Amino acid sequence: MIEIKPNIFNNFLCPECKSSKVEVKEIVFPGIHVLADCKCQICNTLFFSDFPIGHALFYPVTFNKSSYTIYDNENIAWFAKPLLNSYIYKLNDQISIQKKIYRQTKDIILLNCIDYLYGHVLLKLFNAQEYLEKFNKLGLVIIIPKQFDWLIPEGVSEVWTVDIKLKDAQNWFVVINDFIQNELKRFSKVYLSLAFSHPEFGKIDIEKFTGIKPFNIHNFTKQNPTFTFIYREDRLWTSGKLSSMISEINSQMYLFSLLKNILILFQKRKIIKTFRLLKNIFPNAVFNIVGIDTKGKYPAFINDMRKNKINISIEKLWCKIYSESHIVIGIHGSNMILPSVLSAGFIELLPMSREDNFLQDIAKSFNNRVDVFLGRFTQEYVRPIELASKIASVINKFPEAFIRYDNSFLGHKVYYETHKWKIDGN
Numbered sequence: 001m002i003e004i005k006p007n008i009f010n011n012f013l014c015p016e017c018k019s020s021k022v023e024v025k026e027i028v029f030p031g032i033h034v035l036a037d038c039k040c041q042i043c044n045t046l047f048f049s050d051f052p053i054g055h056a057l058f059y060p061v062t063f064n065k066s067s068y069t070i071y072d073n074e075n076i077a078w079f080a081k082p083l084l085n086s087y088i089y090k091l092n093d094q095i096s097i098q099k100k101i102y103r104q105t106k107d108i109i110l111l112n113c114i115d116y117l118y119g120h121v122l123l124k125l126f127n128a129q130e131y132l133e134k135f136n137k138l139g140l141v142i143i144i145p146k147q148f149d150w151l152i153p154e155g156v157s158e159v160w161t162v163d164i165k166l167k168d169a170q171n172w173f174v175v176i177n178d179f180i181q182n183e184l185k186r187f188s189k190v191y192l193s194l195a196f197s198h199p200e201f202g203k204i205d206i207e208k209f210t211g212i213k214p215f216n217i218h219n220f221t222k223q224n225p226t227f228t229f230i231y232r233e234d235r236l237w238t239s240g241k242l243s244s245m246i247s248e249i250n251s252q253m254y255l256f257s258l259l260k261n262i263l264i265l266f267q268k269r270k271i272i273k274t275f276r277l278l279k280n281i282f283p284n285a286v287f288n289i290v291g292i293d294t295k296g297k298y299p300a301f302i303n304d305m306r307k308n309k310i311n312i313s314i315e316k317l318w319c320k321i322y323s324e325s326h327i328v329i330g331i332h333g334s335n336m337i338l339p340s341v342l343s344a345g346f347i348e349l350l351p352m353s354r355e356d357n358f359l360q361d362i363a364k365s366f367n368n369r370v371d372v373f374l375g376r377f378t379q380e381y382v383r384p385i386e387l388a389s390k391i392a393s394v395i396n397k398f399p400e401a402f403i404r405y406d407n408s409f410l411g412h413k414v415y416y417e418t419h420k421w422k423i424d425g426n
């Protein structure tokens with residue numbers, strides 16, 4: 001945690017003369033970033049510098065207030081440039097910010113979850129559990145885009161929800177800054193949460209956030225195999241480089257929308273084929289398809305739970321489906337965080353273009369070797385027969401893998417024959 005009131009964390013260096021004699025004149029909360037408004041006491045350079053929280057823990061941005069120079073910009077353009085642009089084109093729009101107070105406290109930790117990517121918001125929010133468990137004498141105040149309100153865990157002292165669309169969240173919102181500045185006057189002591197962009201998943205109890213218990217691994221062989229495809233039309237399961245390139249073109253032109261519809265049709269055929277192959281192997285299996293887009297009609301043996309618009313009850317319904325799934329299948333970027341942590345296992349189709357983002361959208365902890373067995377990645381052009389056989393292998397080999405890999409079986413004193421429960425349910 002980083003103290004910002006009454007003592008302001010100050011580990012900033014002047015980007016011009018490298019002096020540590022830096023005065024933090026103000027703290028600014030424009031949205032995603034929390035910035036120190038700095039003045040160098042040696043050379044008088046005026047600059048903004050990120051407090052080291054969220055992604056700024058790894059890539060703190062510093063930029064000159066007058067020349068707009070971004071310092072140390074290598075490899076962080078995606079993070080730094082939008083910030084500078086947002087400063088140049090500050091938004092004065094009125095946006096609604098709702099404040100819910102559950103508990104009055106004088107000393108707080110402020111967890112800023114504002115971000116422009118769904119997964120980033122969710123991952124920052126997961127940091128809440130650490131504070132609720134270990135720092136309960138301090139109040140926890142969460143600031144978050146409104147659509148995530150339903151995931152706030154019990155025990156927080158305040159929630160400030162901002163009604164912004166994620167795609168707009170990279171802006172510099174004057175209103176958000178004014179609101180936070182004003183609210184912080186109520187508190188004696190304020191710390192910033194480090195808001196790890198990838199918190200320690202092994203310690204996160206997802207039920208505290210979603211209200212849904214994750215898949216009980218002890219029931220793996222007792223329940224009919226259940227498979228859920230996470231469906232998206234902007235993250236297509238393609239068959240080759242050309243179709244992959246077309247799928248990534250974001251154009252409203254007739255030709256492209258026609259081609260895209262053809263690719264959506266191909267994707268549908270592949271999903272159905274995979275599920276049919278699995279149905280041949282596991283006749284009692286349950287098949288689901290969930291997602292935001294709804295093109296095409298699926299055969300009756302597939303429970304089509306896709307929706308055009310989502311709301312809290314649909315989000316919860318989908319979470320329930322994930323939690324009952326032996327395997328969820330999705331393409332990288334299909335919001336796999338909740339599915340991967342609620343289901344028993346997952347298979348992610350990882351495009352070559354996303355290799356650098358490996359693991360970023362997966363919330364399985366991998367603290368147990370059986371998690372590695374259950375969490376798999378495959379190439380983007382995988383054929384239905386290959387995918388079905390990968391899935392079938394996970395289901396068929398699970399009992400053996402569980403005995404070999406699960407932490408509960410490790411250690412010389414434990415023999416699986418004498419373990420207090422049996423995995424085959426007999």
Ligand SMILES: [Zn+2]
Pocket residue numbers: 014015016017018019040041042043044045
């Ligand atoms: Zn200086």
